[in-house]
Amino acid sequence: MIAVNQLTKRYGRHTAVEDVSFHCEPGTVTGFLGPNGAGKSTTMRMICGLTPPTSGQATVDGHPYRELPNPGRTIGVLLDASAQHAGRTGREALAVAATTMGVDRSLVGEVLDRVGLDAVAARRRVRAYSLGMRQRLGLAHALLGNPRVLVLDEPANGLDPEGIFWMRGLLRDFADRGGTVLLSSHLLREVEAVADRLVVIGGGRIVAQGGKDELLAGDGTVVRARDRVALRGALERAGLPVSESTDGLLVRADPEAVGQAAAAAGVALTELRAAGGGGLEQLFLTLTAAADSAAAGPDQTGTDAAPTREAVR
Known part of the structure; x- marks a missing residue:
């Protein structure tokens, strides 16, 4: 189990993560979603003891990561597939990890087979690995200690469609x-296919969390008015959760409640309808639209140097 309670991380005047709380229960896959710079990587690094929080706490099986006697036997971590010794072979890299964790080295071959790295790949130097192969090796490292918890940041990067399908099955089996x-990923459809729960972060704050079916079913109401500012103010005064959407304002309430709030404030509506079921992609875009526009720059974690689409999260 992972418990994140009121985590906050500040870098000088910049707040990367603010008052983040959520839980990941045994037997579940939790999709951790957010746009670039939202605070995903910072949060995951705090869970794994790599970044000290300014305030708050994250625990794994009831203990902060740094207090776990042998962390690799409790939590398997893959945050950066490139952070591996380029001069070692895949088998050597896992053998060193097995020795460090006190794991029988005979398990190295089993784990390599499990992640789809054959004997030829196992003898190859990591510097010659493709990104997809490094992802598989990183996942093998995460699984080597037979942990009860996995924390994975973009594990499908570099995998072909067959590899993505394979990883989905592996994670589902692990949770089952x-x-x-x-699991953090920008492949929203893959997250939708495998996740039980969703946590969405934007601008360093949690903007939605809950069961996948619950969040996707409760699309809410889309509403428009000529005076958008007055409409938003009326909805907020009525205590209705509201966010910006490409279609208008999205309100987490039924159309009747939205219409009554607007009428009470004397705001004339130009559109009022139930939001369409656009799946996880639409939910993500709607919830993070305001956070995307407010983001001033990258999430200053200092963890990912490659200038890729998901280099800063």
């Missing part, structure tokens, strides 16, 4: 056997 998975 009682494991806990926290």
Whole structure:
């Protein structure tokens, strides 16, 4: 189990993560979603003991990561597939990890097979690995200690469609056997296919969380008015959760409640309808639209140097 309670991380005047709280239960895959710079990587690094929080706490099986006697036997971590010794072979890299964790080295071959790295790939130097192969090796490292928890940041990067399908099955099987998975990915459809729960972060704050079916079913109401500012003010005064949408304002309430709030404030509406079921992609875009526009720059974690689409999260 992962418990994140009121985590905040500040870098000088910049607040990367603010008052973030969520739980990941055994037997579930939790999709952790947000736009670039939203605070995903910072949060995951705090869970894994790599970045000290300014305030708040994250625990794994009831203990902060740094207090775990042998972390790799409790939590498997893959945050950066490139952070591996380029001069070692895949088998050597896992053998060193097995020795460090006190794991029987005979398990190295089993884990390599499990992640689809054959004997030829196992003898190859990591510097010659493709990104997809490095992802598989990183996942093998995460699984080597037979942990109860997995924390994976963009594990499908570099994988072909067959590899993505394979990873989906592996994570689903891990959770179905009682494991806990926290998965960050920009492949929204893959997250939708495998996740049980969703946590959406924007601008360093949690903007939505809950069961996948619950969040996707409760699309809410889309509403428009000529005076958008007055409409938003009326909805907020009525205590209705409201966010910006490409279609107008999205309100987490039924159309009747929205219409009554607007009428009470004397705001004339030009559109009022139930939001369409656009799936996880539409939910993500709607919830993070305001956070995207407010983001001033990258999430200053200092963890990802490659200037890729998901280099800063």
